[in-house]
Amino acid sequence: MKKTVLTGVKPTGNVHIGNYIGAIRPALHMAQAEHESLFFIANYHALTTIQDAKELRDNTYHVTAAWIACGLDPQKTIIYRQSDVPEIFEIAWVLSCYCPKGLMNRAHAYKAKVQLNEQEGKQDLDFGVNMGLYQYPILMASDILSFDTDFVPVGEDQIQHLEIARDIAQKINHTYKSQVLKIPQAVVQKDSKVIPGLDGQKMSKSYDNTIPLFAESKSLRKLVMKIKTDSLPPEAPKQTEGSVIFQLYKEFASQDEIATLAKRFETGIGWGDAKQALFESMDKVLTPLRDKYNALIQNPTELDQILAEGAEKARQKAKHVLERVKTSTGV
Ligand code: ADP
Ligand code: TRP
Numbered sequence: 001m002k003k004t005v006l007t008g009v010k011p012t013g014n015v016h017i018g019n020y021i022g023a024i025r026p027a028l029h030m031a032q033a034e035h036e037s038l039f040f041i042a043n044y045h046a047l048t049t050i051q052d053a054k055e056l057r058d059n060t061y062h063v064t065a066a067w068i069a070c071g072l073d074p075q076k077t078i079i080y081r082q083s084d085v086p087e088i089f090e091i092a093w094v095l096s097c098y099c100p101k102g103l104m105n106r107a108h109a110y111k112a113k114v115q116l117n118e119q120e121g122k123q124d125l126d127f128g129v130n131m132g133l134y135q136y137p138i139l140m141a142s143d144i145l146s147f148d149t150d151f152v153p154v155g156e157d158q159i160q161h162l163e164i165a166r167d168i169a170q171k172i173n174h175t176y177k178s179q180v181l182k183i184p185q186a187v188v189q190k191d192s193k194v195i196p197g198l199d200g201q202k203m204s205k206s207y208d209n210t211i212p213l214f215a216e217s218k219s220l221r222k223l224v225m226k227i228k229t230d231s232l233p234p235e236a237p238k239q240t241e242g243s244v245i246f247q248l249y250k251e252f253a254s255q256d257e258i259a260t261l262a263k264r265f266e267t268g269i270g271w272g273d274a275k276q277a278l279f280e281s282m283d284k285v286l287t288p289l290r291d292k293y294n295a296l297i298q299n300p301t302e303l304d305q306i307l308a309e310g311a312e313k314a315r316q317k318a319k320h321v322l323e324r325v326k327t328s329t330g331v
Contacts, residue, residue: 002036003151004150005030005153006039006151006152007031009067010042011046015063015212018202022194023155024066026189028071035151038080038147038314039077039079040080041063041080041082043060047132049133064079065296066293070289074306081311085146085311088142089142091325092138094329098172099141104135104138108157110129113126137161138164140165147321148181148320150184151185155189159188180329195248197211198211198226200244211223220286221279227245228244229245232271237267237268238268245274245275246262249277252278261274
């Protein structure tokens with residue numbers, strides 16, 4: 001039996017270079033291994049924060065097109081919208097009946113909100129918390145458990161959510177003295193790198209320092225030219241260590257090119273030239289991705305069809321799990 005690997009992403013905002021190198025590329029790498037792979041857009045999770053219909057719809061298409069442009073093959077990976085698989089929500093209810101309320105009180109996103117309210121001296125510690133945010137981990141557990149998932153590649157911030165999914169599944173299995181739900185494992189990227197943004201901090205939407213993955217060549221060049229550097233003169237030797245330009249270059253250039261640029265840093269290179277080299281290497285790698293993205297995003301009907309076909313396959317799988325859950329619980 002092939003093992004199942006499942007990845008979910010929230011459709012929030014514009015995909016950037018940090019997302020590509022830190023999350024998309026490694027996840028696609030894993031999907032190519034000898035696994036059955038599922039990938040979904042967690043649009044109901046996004047609804048906890050994005051409450052503008054156009055924004056949510058556009059973001060969902062954007063993320064779908066982005067992952068396919070980066071190499072996700074819908075023939076090999078089942079790709080679907082979370083909202084198109086109602087079985088997930090049915091199973092989520094069952095899970096919630098086995099989830100102690102205290103477990104949700106300790107979930108990090110909720111706890112962080114409460115702490116913030118505390119710091120700000122708010123009377124109501126639950127200010128700004130909707131039930132969707134509160135129960136977020138239960139729906140996420142269902143995303144995973146509804147497909148008999150073996151492996152879930154996640155960043156460190158999601159480890160707690162995986163633990164919650166395992167806890168709930170174990171509780172159900174224990175109650176009914178059988179393997180109703182498969183216990184999933186988190187696959188945490190140990191050597192995960194932090195890609196710096198234009199200002200040298202971690203590239204993040206929250207810091208407004210990103211390079212959008214599909215920026216057109218002209219604006220890509222403009223952004224690269226904005227990367228913060230020191231004021232060393234062109235002839236001065238430069239450190240590759242800690243240089244944003246060099247760090248990004250390493251992600252896009254070949255080994256030989258990297259060695260050549262390292263030499264030029266050593267012997268002195270003007271920042272303008274270094275940035276030009278970086279821009280050229282990025283543009284070379286990103287142009288085919290951008291072209292594919294642009295073609296897809298202009299054709300939402302095709303995206304809808306890909307997602308509908310994926311949902312059909314996903315539902316077949318989730319139906320089996322739902323049947324098992326219903327039979328085991330006596331519902
Ligand atoms: P943002 O910080 O821009 O809001 P998200 O939190 O939506 O990004 O991240 C989505 C995925 O991309 C996560 O798996 C995260 O680990 C990865 N990621 C985001 N920014 C970076 C970065 N600068 N370097 C490496 N990985 C990143
Ligand atoms: N919570 C994840 C995030 O914020 C997204 C997500 C929702 C997810 N359901 C999932 C990830 C199931 C993996 C598996 O990134």
